[in-house]
Amino acid sequence: MSPAEVVRAPDVRAISLISSAGRAAIGLGLLAAPEPALRALGFSETTSATVTVGRIAGVRDLVLGLVTLAALEDPKRLRLATFANAAADAGDAMAFALAMGTEERTAGSRGIAAALPAALAGVWVVWRLS
Numbered sequence: 001m002s003p004a005e006v007v008r009a010p011d012v013r014a015i016s017l018i019s020s021a022g023r024a025a026i027g028l029g030l031l032a033a034p035e036p037a038l039r040a041l042g043f044s045e046t047t048s049a050t051v052t053v054g055r056i057a058g059v060r061d062l063v064l065g066l067v068t069l070a071a072l073e074d075p076k077r078l079r080l081a082t083f084a085n086a087a088a089d090a091g092d093a094m095a096f097a098l099a100m101g102t103e104e105r106t107a108g109s110r111g112i113a114a115a116l117p118a119a120l121a122g123v124w125v126v127w128r129l130s
Helices: 003-008 010-032 034-040 048-070 075-099 105-128
Strands: none
Touching (some): 010 105, 048 075
């Protein structure tokens, strides 16, 4: 199967669409309403510092999601964007794992539950596009 055919494969297309749209939505939520978004992620309290970091993460996720959506028709661009998303998700999973040893265990467990499968799905899409 050629890379162009793989991009149109229902499994690759569905995962790419769902993950990029979801990432953009999460990013927009963290950017526009960081306090409720951080509480939904399980963080016990918000401060000006956590709101700022939440907005930084929001911009990152919004940009990654939109770049991936824009790359859906181009196998090379989609592979690179998906790799960037998977790397970000792996980093998030590591950060949330570290949170498990703090008072933010709820955020850590929720974050791992979201970030680890997202990273693995991204790696799988990158492999399919190779």
